[in-house]
Amino acid sequence: MSRRSNDKLLMRNLFGTCALAVVAALFQWITPVRADPRADAIERPSAEVMARALKSIWPNPKAGWEKRIEQDDTQSSCSRYRNDPPSEEAKAITERETARIVLPTDGKVLGDWKAGEKIASSGRGGQFSDPPGTENGGNCYACHQLAKSEVAYGTLGPSLTNYGKDRGYSLDAAKAAYAKIFDSEATFACSNMPRFGIHGFLSEQQIKDVVAFLFDKESPVNK
């Protein structure tokens, strides 16, 4: 065998080995790490066992905080279905939540966009570390992109840049946005987004201000 064909053979072997390695790496990459099937098969705990566990974590919540440990129907259902309810249940949730929406009595949904921007940026309020009287924030930026100038935005929710502009600054769209902020689950069952109005976490005025932040032509969201 000539030296040249020897080299060729070596190259071919090398190439083959490399290709094999790439295939092996790809295979590992596309094969998901599987749950321990035995762990997966472990049954859900009884209500009694769960109640005991919750009692161990929060034995004596301070006055006024007990409700935070309990669940309403929707929280309970979304937990049970791990945020992926069957269609019947999803329908029940959206219907129940739709009935709970309270729109502003004066019919107006647009407040002050500058105040709305502050609410969108603040993650304060409602935490046991917050001083009493702390004003609640909506913390929209934790999950959504809003003004393009703000680069520190989260990605748990969709981008909302140009939100009002893309909807032609329509008043109906603004009302729909108010309803979504008030109760996201009226639109999307088991949405990750908090039901800000249902819990009274944001006031009517605060929600109006956030809607203005989304819909005002001067708001950086639409610039």
Next chain:
Amino acid sequence: MKTYKSLFSIAVLSLAFFGLPTLTRADEASDTGKEIEHYREMIDDPMANPGYFNVDRGEQLWQTPRGSKAVSLQTCDLGKGPGVVDGAYAELPRFFADANKVMDLEQRLLWCMKTIQDLDTADVLSRKFASTGTTSDMEDLVSYIANKSNGMKFHLSLATAQEKEAYAVGRELFYRRSSLLDFSCATCHGEDGKRIRLQELPNLSKPGKDAQSTMGSWPAYRMSQSQTRTMQNRIFDCYRQMRMPPPDYASDGITALITYLNKQAEGGVINVPSIKR
């Protein structure tokens, strides 16, 4: 030692504020590589990672006679036999027949303090999380013991009915939505590649890489707090942000949640104390 520690914190924070932004610039890729390398060296170097102060203090505490019985914790059984520290953390939480329940490391340590040392744990519990000028025996002991599992992999056998139940309760807690913002653990840790603001979020709803690297890097020296924190503290902070009441430290429910998370991290290599934001 304290001056050294604060100086170090300033240095690390400067790096975080001025050094890390360059990480996003493609044209400084070589610098990035160097910085990551430097960061790794810091974590691995007991002289540069402040978390090793906790490891050293924890080792001392483990050997110090305390309580009315004036004995050390060296006969405490962390699951692998009395006094065996090596590899214990990698298999916790687990069922302890003597206490008749599943315990995480913190719960077990408190149990050993009470039963072996007859130590009044009120003082220890009042310092469960260190603050400026006050060290935490628990954070120190956990740092020492967890460090003794470095290079080892999480393995929870879930062999007993009690361990299976703890796992199931933890999984249920992970998905349990409540309070003023309807949050559960899964709200932030249920999908791949998500962020809060600029903070990347590990997906802990499935076994594998995210869970392994997360659980395998606590306890961690937290630069933002200048303290070494444990998983108990991390969960405490999560529930704070979820607008829940403060969870009871070393409670059975939190142990259940840690059981679920460590099982998700099965096979993950432990390297602690790490350094985090």
